[in-house]
Every structure is written in structure tokens, then in C-alpha cells.
Amino acid sequence: MTFINYAAREINCKIVYYGPGLGGKTTNIKYVYEKTNPNSKGKLISLATETDRTLFFDFLPLDLGEIRGFRTRFHLYTVPGQVFYDASRKLILKGVDGIVFVADSQAARMEANLESLRNLDLNLKEQGYDLRAIPYVLQLNKRDLPSALPVEEMKRQLIRKGEPVFDAVASKGTGVFETLKTIAKMVLLELRKGR
Amino acid sequence: MPGTDLVLHEEEFTKIRDVISRLRAECNAKVVFLVDKNGQQIAAIGELSAIDTTALASLAAGNVAATDSLARLIGEKEFSVLFHEGERDNLHISVVGGRVILVVIFDERSSLGLVRLRVKKGSTELAAILDVMLKKSASPRKAAAGGSPFAEITDEDIDKLFSD
Numbered sequence: 001m002t003f004i005n006y007a008a009r010e011i012n013c014k015i016v017y018y019g020p021g022l023g024g025k026t027t028n029i030k031y032v033y034e035k036t037n038p039n040s041k042g043k044l045i046s047l048a049t050e051t052d053r054t055l056f057f058d059f060l061p062l063d064l065g066e067i068r069g070f071r072t073r074f075h076l077y078t079v080p081g082q083v084f085y086d087a088s089r090k091l092i093l094k095g096v097d098g099i100v101f102v103a104d105s106q107a108a109r110m111e112a113n114l115e116s117l118r119n120l121d122l123n124l125k126e127q128g129y130d131l132r133a134i135p136y137v138l139q140l141n142k143r144d145l146p147s148a149l150p151v152e153e154m155k156r157q158l159i160r161k162g163e164p165v166f167d168a169v170a171s172k173g174t175g176v177f178e179t180l181k182t183i184a185k186m187v188l189l190e191l192r193k194g195r
Numbered sequence: 196m197p198g199t200d201l202v203l204h205e206e207e208f209t210k211i212r213d214v215i216s217r218l219r220a221e222c223n224a225k226v227v228f229l230v231d232k233n234g235q236q237i238a239a240i241g242e243l244s245a246i247d248t249t250a251l252a253s254l255a256a257g258n259v260a261a262t263d264s265l266a267r268l269i270g271e272k273e274f275s276v277l278f279h280e281g282e283r284d285n286l287h288i289s290v291v292g293g294r295v296i297l298v299v300i301f302d303e304r305s306s307l308g309l310v311r312l313r314v315k316k317g318s319t320e321l322a323a324i325l326d327v328m329l330k331k332s333a334s335p336r337k338a339a340a341g342g343s344p345f346a347e348i349t350d351e352d353i354d355k356l357f358s359d
Contacts, residue, residue: 002200003235004345007208011345012235042249047257056257059234061249064356068344072356075234075253091260095233181357188356191200192348 001095002191010071013187014095015180018120019102020112021053021081024141024170028102029060029076031176036062054080057092064184074184081116090123098135098187100179102170103158105140105148113158121160135186136163139179144169201231202332210324211238215297218317223305225284228298229291229321230255237295251298255288259296278307289314292322294329 003012017025026046033044042061049055058078065072079089101120103113121131140154155165164182168175211229219227219241226241228248234256239248258277266274277288287299287310297318299310 001233003203003231003233004200005203005208005237007203007205014233014235043247045250045253056261059250059253061253067352067356068348070344075249087264088261091257091264094260095231095235184356185353188348188353191345 002097002187004070008071009069010073011067011191012073012075013097013184013191014075014077015098015100015183015187016092016096017076017078017100017102018089018116019081019141020104020109020116021083023081023102023104023109023113023116024168025078025081025102026054026058027170028100028139028141028168028176028179029058029078031170031173032062032076032180033060035173035177040064053082054078055085056080056088067188072188074187076180083115083119086119086123089119090126093123093127093129096129096134097190098137098183099131100137100139100183101158102139102141102168103154105142105154106145107147107149110149110154110157113154117158117160132161135183135190136161137179137183137186138163138165139168139170139175140165141168141170141175143167143174144172200332201235201329203237203328204331207324207328207331208238211321212240214317214320214324215240218299218313221317222299222301222310222313224299224301224310226298226300228252228255228300230296230298232256232259232290232294232296241300246300255296255298259288259290276311287311287314289318291318292325295321295325297321 017028019025033041040063045059047056060076062074064074077092079092124131138158142148166175166179170176215227215229215238228239229237230252231237234253236248236252262274262277275290279286284300284302289297291297301310
């Protein structure tokens, strides 16, 4: 649900990073924060536990500049990936405009990827969204690990609708901005359609 | 309501600003702030220079969302008011019209009783303005003065955002 403010001439969009626990959602957002010009970003807020696990959400506001005289702002959120934080995940999906699914490439985490994807589908449905209709990008993270599954195998299991797929090593920044740019573009194109 | 964007026009914005300005004066508050339930800031007035308003909006919405869920867990419809008491400043958070969040920050120059009283009155006025805003948001974009500026966004416009 994009917020269009004609008075302040701003467009505000919400992008949510979803995926299994320890998959690299927060790492994605932190990298974006570190590499973004100070004038274009707000404070990075992390509601995390003492051991740095996301408890509620991470939040990063980004200012992408002007489009047709409107300041374009993106609010990036991550959800807590751990299974038992489902109530929090549902809350964060409210009003979402675009979703990045951060999958963990390690073979041992494939089941967790699939479970998280099912959970995303279910939580979206509960709020009246459809995964097939909403702007959606799949990121295959941790490609540098020796235990990473082949890309083709991951795609076979995780692709839902022909969405764009990016290989990533979020800790080094590989694929992070490509993913963000693509989802942001998809959200803006959706805005053009006017729904 | 997924799919319905929230659109704020100049006319409603001015009305909202008038109401929250008056509310701020009446309760002697430092800041009065209006946030959409999804965390988007709608309007703010007062001593804002020391406050990160974007973060405040997001956290207030998160706070209300979590509290709403807590309420439902114990069989309540909602907790309509949240109050956080600090050493110097206090935070009064309430939900207006089921859709937006009104945040009042005040210190010892005001009191909880005064804030509660004034917020109640201000909320009724705000709810009426928001009603109009939501109805306009739900109607086709072309209802906006001058038509929708987004229908004509080109791929080039979007690429330009990411040029650096």
C-alpha cells in the first residue's frame, strides 16, 4: 500500500525482506545502510535480541530522489526469520508493496527456505494479498559457502512465478543492490499501473 | 485493504495540520504527530528538530500493531490508548478512526489528564477528515487534482533514480 502525499509531494513505499532465520535479511539491509550516501538514508533501527537475532523488525528508510517532482522514499523492513515469531511477521507484512525473499543456499537450510516460503504465502493470503500478484524478488544468498546447493536446484524448488532471481553474498555486498533496485523498480511500475 | 493506496491531498493535509496544531496548543504538548498504521508519517507539528520523525513513525506503528495483537490474545478488541511515562517526556499514543495513530509528546508543562481530554476531542475531528481522505484514496486516481502523475512514469525516470 503505497502512501502518496500530494501535500509534501512524496511517494512512500514499503519493501519487506522475508526468509528463514539466519538467512541474511538483516545483513542485506545493513549493507544497504553502510553503502548509502548519508543524505539519502535515515537511521537504521534494529529491534533485536542481545544475541543480535531480529526480535521484531529492522527498519531502514531510503530516499531515492525525485520522480516526476515527487520524492521517492522506500521503507525497508526485515521480519524475524525464526519460526516462532510468526505473530510479528504478520504485523510487518501489513501495507507491503514489494517482497524480497532471502533464501539460504546451504543444503541443510533448504527445508527452512521452503517452510518460510509457505509461511509467506499463508501470511499474505491472510491479509488478502496474493504472492503471485505482488512485486516479488528471490535472492539466493550465501553463494560463497561450500555447502551451497547448485543455483538450478534452488530455482527448481523455490521459484514461484518466474520472479527475478539474484545470486548474493550479502555479507560482502554481492547482489544486494541488484536485488533492491529490481524490487524498487517493480514497485514503481506497479504504481504506474495505478491498480 | 490491500491494493488501495493511501493518498493525502493538500486540502486534507491542511485540515489535519490545523487540527493537530490546535491540539498541540490546547494540551501544551511538545509534539503532535499523526502516523498511518503501516508506519508512514502523515503530519507532525511542534519541536521536531531533535526527533527522527521517520523512525518515530515506524516504531509507533510497530508498537500499536504489537499492542493490538496482545489485546486480541486476551480477548480485547483493542487497547485504545498507550501511555509511556519518562523522566522528562511522556508519550501518549491513541488510534484514530481505526486507521491512523495519534502521538502526543509532552513534558511537565502538561498533564496526562489534559492530554487525554484534548485528544478525545481532537480525535473526533481527525476521524472525520480521515474518512474523506480514505474515500478519496479508494476512488480512481484521476480524481486527484491534475490527474495522476504516476501513470506517465517512464522506464527512464525509474532508471534515473538508480543512476549512481
